[in-house]
Amino acid sequence: MHRTLSESGSGDASLDAMQPRDAARESLVALLRVAYSAELAAYIAYLGHERSVRDPEEKLAIRRIGREELVHRREVGRMLAALGATPSARRERWMPWVGRLI
Numbered sequence: 798m799h800r801t802l803s804e805s806g807s808g809d810a811s812l813d814a815m816q817p818r819d820a821a822r823e824s825l826v827a828l829l830r831v832a833y834s835a836e837l838a839a840y841i842a843y844l845g846h847e848r849s850v851r852d853p854e855e856k857l858a859i860r861r862i863g864r865e866e867l868v869h870r871r872e873v874g875r876m877l878a879a880l881g882a883t884p885s886a887r888r889e890r891w892m893p894w895v896g897r898l899i
């Protein structure tokens with residue numbers, strides 16, 4: 798069956814199928830890059846919170862939670878690598894400051 802250009806979008810069915818996938822991949826990579834750096838900010842924020850409390854048990858609990866952020870960061874980093882992407886160098890530079898301000 799012959800299809801016209803208006804029936805099939807670009808006229809290339811494989812290209813039509815790839816574009817939404819590429820757009821979805823780019824959106825996912827953008828979100829993961831934010832998440833990767835935000836996990837570092839969260840870790841740094843927990844370090845500051847840990848320093849602000851006196852109770853040893855509370856300090857330990859906060860430290861554990863902070864370390865979980867590093868686990869999350871490692872997992873997000875693996876997802877980025879699996880997608881052939883890298884963290885944002887710019888966001889990696891300023892997110893630690895966000896963590897210090899929280």
Ligand SMILES: [Fe+2]
Pocket residue numbers: 836839865866869870
């Ligand atoms: Fe997290």
